Structure formats: structure tokens, C-alpha cells
Amino acid sequence: xxxxxxxxxxxxxxxxxxxxxxxxxxxxxxxxxxxxxxxxxxxxxxxxxxxxxxxxxxxxxxxxxxxxxxxxxxxxxxxxxxxxxxxxxxxxxxxxxxxxxxxxxxxxxxxxxxxxxxxxxxxxxxxxxxxxxxxxxxxxxxxxxxxxxxxxxxxxxxxxxxxxxxxxxxxxxxxxxxxxxxxxxxxxxxxxxxxxxxxxxxxxxxxxxxxxxxxxxxxxxxxxxxxx
Numbered sequence: 001x002x003x004x005x006x007x008x009x010x011x012x013x014x015x016x017x018x019x020x021x022x023x024x025x026x027x028x029x030x031x032x033x034x035x036x037x038x039x040x041x042x043x044x045x046x047x048x049x050x051x052x053x054x055x056x057x058x059x060x061x062x063x064x065x066x067x068x069x070x071x072x073x074x075x076x077x078x079x080x081x082x083x084x085x086x087x088x089x090x091x092x093x094x095x096x097x098x099x100x101x102x103x104x105x106x107x108x109x110x111x112x113x114x115x116x117x118x119x120x121x122x123x124x125x126x127x128x129x130x131x132x133x134x135x136x137x138x139x140x141x142x143x144x145x146x147x148x149x150x151x152x153x154x155x156x157x158x159x160x161x162x163x164x165x166x167x168x169x170x171x172x173x174x175x176x177x178x179x180x181x182x183x184x185x186x187x188x189x190x191x192x193x194x195x196x197x198x199x200x201x202x203x204x205x206x207x208x209x210x211x212x213x214x215x216x217x218x219x220x221x222x223x224x225x226x227x228x
Contacts, residue, residue, distance in 0.1 A: 004143055006122035008032070011188055011198060012047060015039035015077075017066045018192040022147050024140075025053040026121025033057035033118065033125060034083075035140065035147055036067040036190060041082035048087075055087040057118055059125070061149025061190055062134040063093060063101045064162075070103055080104050092116065094129060097136030114138075130177055132170020133158030139178070145186045146202070152178055152187060154194035157211040160224050167224045171217050178202065179212055 008025035019039060025032035032053035037044050048055050058080065065072040069079010080091060080103050091109050093101055098111035110116075114129040126141040130151040137158070140147040150158040151173055160167040183203030192198060205212050214220040221227075 007142065008051060008053065009142070009145065010047070010051070012044070013192050013198075014043065015066065019066055020188065020190055020192055020198070022188060023048060023051065023053065023055075024120065024123065024125065024142065025051065026123050029121040030054055031056055031120040033059050033120060034089075035059045036061055036149070037083050038065065038067050038069045038077050038079045041078055041086060044083070045086045055083075056089050057120075058083060058087075058089045058091045059140055059147075060091060060093045061139065061147070061151075062137045063097045063103075064134065064150070067149070067190065068101070068103055084108060092118075092127070094127075094136030094138045096129075096131065097134060112138075128177060130170075130173035132160060132166055132168075132173045133162075134164050135166070135169075137173070144182070144184055145188065146178070146181065147188050147190075148178070149190040152205065152209075153189045153191065154187075154197055154200045155205075155209050156193070157209075160226075167221055167226050168217065171214075171220045174211060179206065 006027050010023040012021040014021050021037050022035040030053055032055045034055050069077040092112045095111040095113055098109050116127040118125050128139045130137050130139050133150045137151050160170055181202045185202040187200045
């Protein structure tokens with residue numbers, strides 16, 4: 001069986017902030033990983049059960065509350081603790097943020113780096129560190145698919161005006177990492193912010209995303225409101 005023939009891939013719109021959660025699994029082994037399951041543990045567990053998938057890995061693009069749970073502007077999001085009540089899974093957080101995250105016991109956390117890779121049957125998920133939106137922001141590669149979290153959106157990119165954000169790092173992540181992926185790479189973002197589509201490609205973003213098309217870092221920073 002070819003890796004993509006073994007792939008189960010579900011994009012799940014969920015929560016009041018237009019989040020996307022991703023359920024990734026193997027047809028042959030029924031092993032699964034889930035990306036950023038902050039919202040509605042019961043609903044996500046039902047979706048995984050209906051697909052006959054056993055969630056063994058929770059992959060975190062970054063530790064903002066709308067992606068992992070916790071306090072969000074006075075609203076408590078159930079997040080990862082509720083997920084771990086349903087699944088005996090390890091939580092993968094980039095090492096730049098893993099030590100700071102207190103939402104689940106440290107024994108449940110894998111402080112991963114860019115060399116981390118997990119395998120579900122014939123499906124390989126490779127981790128790609130893309131700092132900027134947060135220090136530990138990361139994307140996940142599955143052959144010709146990229147789950148991009150809040151690093152890259154359709155026609156835009158992640159914010160850099162939040163604590164821990166770094167616009168220079170984001171410029172590097174966009175231009176030196178994501179732009180170097182193949183044009184055919186499908187991109188699945190962390191939020192449903194585009195009115196016309198729920199996914200894109202690297203090639204399409206090169207064509208119309210302004211944050212992929214600044215001629216210099218200085219121009220990018222100026223567009224982000226960074227001067228001097």
C-alpha cells in the first residue's frame with residue numbers, strides 16, 4: 001500500500017473562533033493523530049469513534065488557548081485535559097513552548113523538535129518548526145499536504161502582535177521554509193478565515209498571498225507595522 005492510499009484525513013471545523021481540527025489516521029492500522037483539539041471533546045471523540053480510529057497522538061501547532069484550551073478572554077475552553085480523559089495519547093508540543101505549557105501533566109508531553117516524525121501505518125507525519133506567530137509554532141507535513149496552524153492562512157499569515165510573537169522569525173518561516181515546499185503542496189490552515197476555500201496550495205499562495213511576495217524583510221516588517 002502506498003502512503004497516501006493508507007491515509008485518512010479529516011478537516012473538522014469546530015468552535016466559535018472558526019478553528020480547524022485535523023484527524024489523521026491509517027486505514028490499515030486504525031491508528032490516529034489529532035491536531036489542535038481544543039474544542040468539544042465529546043464531539044471530536046464521537047468523530048474519531050465513527051471513523052473507527054484510535055487516537056494515540058495529539059499534535060499541537062502552538063499553545064494559544066483556542067488551540068489547546070484554557071482561559072480565552074474569560075471563557076474556559078476544555079482543551080487537552082478533556083481530550084486526555086478520552087484518549088490515552090501523548091501530546092506533542094515544540095520544545096520552545098513545552099516547558100511553559102501547564103495544561104496537562106509533563107509526563108503526557110513530548111517536547112518535540114523539527115526532527116520529530118511519527119508513523120501511522122504507512123502514513124508519515126513530519127514536524128516542521130515555523131516560529132513567528134509563537135516561538136514554538138510548527139506545521140505538520142504528510143507527503144504533499146501541510147497542516148499549517150496559524151503560520152500560514154489562505155491569503156494571509158499569523159499575527160505577530162501577541163506576546164511571544166516575532167515578525168522576523170515569521171518572515172524566515174514563510175520565505176525560507178514554507179515557500180520552498182513544492183508548489184503542489186496542499187495547505188490546510190488552523191482557521192477557516194477565507195470566504196471562498198478551506199484549503200489552498202503553496203503555488204496558489206505564491207501567486208496571491210502578499211505575505212509571500214515582499215521583496216525584502218524590511219518591506220515585510222513595515223507591512224506588519226514594525227519600523228526602525
